[in-house]
Amino acid sequence: MKKYYLLTPGPTPIPPEVAAKTSLPIIHHRTKEFEEIFTEVEEGLKEVFLTRHDVFMIASSGTGAMESAVVNLLSPGDKVLVASCGVFGNRWIKILETYGIKPIAYCEEWGKDVSPEKIKDILLKNEGIKVVYTTHTETSTGTVNDLQAISKVIKENSNAILVVDAISGLGGQELRMDEWDIEVVVTGSQKGLMNAPGLSFVAVNERIWQIVEKATLPRFYFDWRQMKKMLSKKQTPFTPSITLIIGVNEAIRRIKKEGIENMWRYYEKLSLATREAAKALGLEIFSSRPSSVVTAIKSPSSVDSTKLVNLLRDRYGISIADGQDVLKGKIFRIAHMGYINEFDIIISISAVEKALNELGYSVEYGKGVRAAESVLFQ
Amino acid sequence: MKKYYLLTPGPTPIPPEVAAKTSLPIIHHRTKEFEEIFTEVEEGLKEVFLTRHDVFMIASSGTGAMESAVVNLLSPGDKVLVASCGVFGNRWIKILETYGIKPIAYCEEWGKDVSPEKIKDILLKNEGIKVVYTTHTETSTGTVNDLQAISKVIKENSNAILVVDAISGLGGQELRMDEWDIEVVVTGSQKGLMNAPGLSFVAVNERIWQIVEKATLPRFYFDWRQMKKMLSKKQTPFTPSITLIIGVNEAIRRIKKEGIENMWRYYEKLSLATREAAKALGLEIFSSRPSSVVTAIKSPSSVDSTKLVNLLRDRYGISIADGQDVLKGKIFRIAHMGYINEFDIIISISAVEKALNELGYSVEYGKGVRAAESVLFQ
Numbered sequence: 001m002k003k004y005y006l007l008t009p010g011p012t013p014i015p016p017e018v019a020a021k022t023s024l025p026i027i028h029h030r031t032k033e034f035e036e037i038f039t040e041v042e043e044g045l046k047e048v049f050l051t052r053h054d055v056f057m058i059a060s061s062g063t064g065a066m067e068s069a070v071v072n073l074l075s076p077g078d079k080v081l082v083a084s085c086g087v088f089g090n091r092w093i094k095i096l097e098t099y100g101i102k103p104i105a106y107c108e109e110w111g112k113d114v115s116p117e118k119i120k121d122i123l124l125k126n127e128g129i130k131v132v133y134t135t136h137t138e139t140s141t142g143t144v145n146d147l148q149a150i151s152k153v154i155k156e157n158s159n160a161i162l163v164v165d166a167i168s169g170l171g172g173q174e175l176r177m178d179e180w181d182i183e184v185v186v187t188g189s190q191k192g193l194m195n196a197p198g199l200s201f202v203a204v205n206e207r208i209w210q211i212v213e214k215a216t217l218p219r220f221y222f223d224w225r226q227m228k229k230m231l232s233k234k235q236t237p238f239t240p241s242i243t244l245i246i247g248v249n250e251a252i253r254r255i256k257k258e259g260i261e262n263m264w265r266y267y268e269k270l271s272l273a274t275r276e277a278a279k280a281l282g283l284e285i286f287s288s289r290p291s292s293v294v295t296a297i298k299s300p301s302s303v304d305s306t307k308l309v310n311l312l313r314d315r316y317g318i319s320i321a322d323g324q325d326v327l328k329g330k331i332f333r334i335a336h337m338g339y340i341n342e343f344d345i346i347i348s349i350s351a352v353e354k355a356l357n358e359l360g361y362s363v364e365y366g367k368g369v370r371a372a373e374s375v376l377f378q
Numbered sequence: 379m380k381k382y383y384l385l386t387p388g389p390t391p392i393p394p395e396v397a398a399k400t401s402l403p404i405i406h407h408r409t410k411e412f413e414e415i416f417t418e419v420e421e422g423l424k425e426v427f428l429t430r431h432d433v434f435m436i437a438s439s440g441t442g443a444m445e446s447a448v449v450n451l452l453s454p455g456d457k458v459l460v461a462s463c464g465v466f467g468n469r470w471i472k473i474l475e476t477y478g479i480k481p482i483a484y485c486e487e488w489g490k491d492v493s494p495e496k497i498k499d500i501l502l503k504n505e506g507i508k509v510v511y512t513t514h515t516e517t518s519t520g521t522v523n524d525l526q527a528i529s530k531v532i533k534e535n536s537n538a539i540l541v542v543d544a545i546s547g548l549g550g551q552e553l554r555m556d557e558w559d560i561e562v563v564v565t566g567s568q569k570g571l572m573n574a575p576g577l578s579f580v581a582v583n584e585r586i587w588q589i590v591e592k593a594t595l596p597r598f599y600f601d602w603r604q605m606k607k608m609l610s611k612k613q614t615p616f617t618p619s620i621t622l623i624i625g626v627n628e629a630i631r632r633i634k635k636e637g638i639e640n641m642w643r644y645y646e647k648l649s650l651a652t653r654e655a656a657k658a659l660g661l662e663i664f665s666s667r668p669s670s671v672v673t674a675i676k677s678p679s680s681v682d683s684t685k686l687v688n689l690l691r692d693r694y695g696i697s698i699a700d701g702q703d704v705l706k707g708k709i710f711r712i713a714h715m716g717y718i719n720e721f722d723i724i725i726s727i728s729a730v731e732k733a734l735n736e737l738g739y740s741v742e743y744g745k746g747v748r749a750a751e752s753v754l755f756q
Binding site for chain 1: 382384386388389391392397398400401402403404405406407409410437438439440441442445472473476477478566568574575576577595596597598599600601615616617618619620621622691692697
């Protein structure tokens with residue numbers, strides 16, 4: 001009676017009504033019907049990003065959207081800062097280096113969030129930084145950065161603009177693009193937006209359009225200028241991911257019904273329950289500033305987390321995530337983003353109890369689940 | 379009792395069993411289940427491309443795959459030739475120019491195919507051309523190029539490699555990558571591969587790997603080196619379009635069952651029927667070397683093809699395509715690629731008969747359909 005449970009930080013489960021919409025007969029993208037959907041998605045995205053600015057849709061993974069935020073903003077020789085605290089923060093560095101931009105790389109110790117104070121110091125010591133790239137929720141360590149404080153120090157101490165990778169966090173963790181004065185936010189379809197991967201989004205504050213016009217790095221597929229031109233016609237420069245856009249529309253309807261702030265609060269509760277459960281089992285939380293969308297838990301020293309993850313996946317059909325890079329084998333990660341509810345958390349904790357015992361690390365059955373229930377149900 | 383009929387050259391209809399597969403609960407891409415699907419798709423793609431070489435899958439529209447064939451092969455100053463006969467051939471020029479490569483642009487008159495002889499002349503007059511970019515079936519004019527002859531003159535008269543945009547043609551029109559000695563072939567998911575848009579494919583002959591390693595144009599998301607590295611692990615560098623890959627797998631099973639050569643013959647018959655029907659209605663075929671995947675028909679001088687297309691779409695739910703660029707209003711295009719059969723052709727011809735009469739161009743009812751049936755059923 002094997003069932004499959006997806007509790008990984010992307011892809012995440014897709015609500016059946018979203019999946020059903022994407023499997024209806026496909027429609028052409030140059031029709032009134034699609035224009036209506038496109039308009040509804042655009043308006044809905046603004047409510048999720050909390051912005052009044054344009055949101056572009058790109059047929060690509062989230063990384064493509066990140067690359068677009070490099071090639072559309074920079075020219076050779078530009079001075080930029082990357083504030084990274086994990087695998088995905090470091091991706092900004094790799095993309096920049098690919099384009100010959102050598103960023104000032106502020107790499108925080110993994111498990112900590114990037115420090116607004118340190119960003120301030122770097123900005124003051126390095127005049128003329130044009131862009132600061134950072135991450136909303138760092139999926140590899142389960143950490144949330146204080147974007148509001150980061151944006152504040154940037155605005156107070158420089159003319160730099162702020163570009164945020166919110167691929168895993170948007171929809172699940174507080175992010176107020178306009179209120180916090182973030183110029184660019186990128187995300188993907190397969191996390192908080194509850195759809196399959198392959199579609200990405202970039203919200204761009206109009207104010208920086210001059211920078212985009214002057215940037216000389218080459219771009220064709222990822223050219224925001226073409227996207228902006230087509231947006232007014234409710235179109236994309238190239239054939240859009242029609243079915244994924246239709247699915248995201250359905251997911252956003254769900255988010256709007258619930259209210260974005262209520263969503264954040266809900267995931268906050270799920271993440272708190274997960275942390276309390278882990279602690280009850282004698283386990284430590286990896287991050288000192290844990291995010292609401294994924295919880296990274298240190299594996300007991302006697303348990304290889306890779307084995308734990310493989311056991312749960314291969315024998316019990318439950319997918320959670322191992323650590324990445326140097327954290328492989330050291331931590332395991334339980335996601336609570338997108339279409340995840342209280343009982344999914346119970347399943348994941350119950351599964352961890354089972355796996356730990358099977359792998360020789362004895363825990364009292366029900367202890368983690370009880371702690372989770374105390375948070376979730378009381 | 380409105381029904382919707384999609385007879386446009388992308389997106390094309392999706393077989394229900396393909397759509398159904400893509401709407402099943404999503405699975406994680408780092409699982410044995412997905413690896414098995416990935417392996418099956420890879421093997422299947424080789425049978426469709428008729429190649430023994432690697433085929434990369436990219437989460438992007440076809441244009442992204444085209445861009446990958448520019449950034450992975452070239453360095454500033456490289457000499458390249460574009461042999462274009464329409465909108466999509468010209469896209470190569472635009473992408474190249476974006477990256478500072480000024481190609482020798484051989485732009486054939488629209489409606490004609492590119493001439494192998496002229497390519498030969500250009501190659502002989504311009505020593506050191508590194509890459510020739512061209513198109514398999516030019517969707518904007520309904521023309522098929524003679525890739526076999528083009529490849530032959532290139533091999534006989536230069537050291538250039540051949541890169542082919544087969545986005546609209548692959549699966550529908552003869553293309554034998556290895557036998558015809560084509561080094562790079564790109565395509566998309568939403569035409570012959572009978573799925574939704576948002577996934578693209580690039581087949582690369584191993585022989586040219588040295589060129590890829592030496593090319594210095596910047597690339598991150600579209601980097602073939604990373605794709606190759608991950609391919610051996612049955613993975614992609616970034617989160618793949620899981621659901622679209624699962625759908626393509628289902629579509630390829632269908633193609634394999636039928637046999638790729640039988641598919642070509644089938645579409646050849648559909649296109650012949652469409653041409654005969656048009657002629658029976660007194661209309662001219664736009665292309666002098668018509669493709670099997672889309673038929674471009676000249677609109678009568680008294681009929682604006684934009685009006686015809688809009689009428690069919692808005693009033694009768696039948697989507698065919700208008701001309702693009704300078705051909706807008708002049709031609710209309712009926713696609714027969716992917717999940718299209720004999721009765722879809724009958725519908726499209728019947729609809730054209732209806733629309734022409736409504737727009738004041740009198741045609742005898744049934745005359746086009748009869749001509750189509752003569753080809754299809756006899």
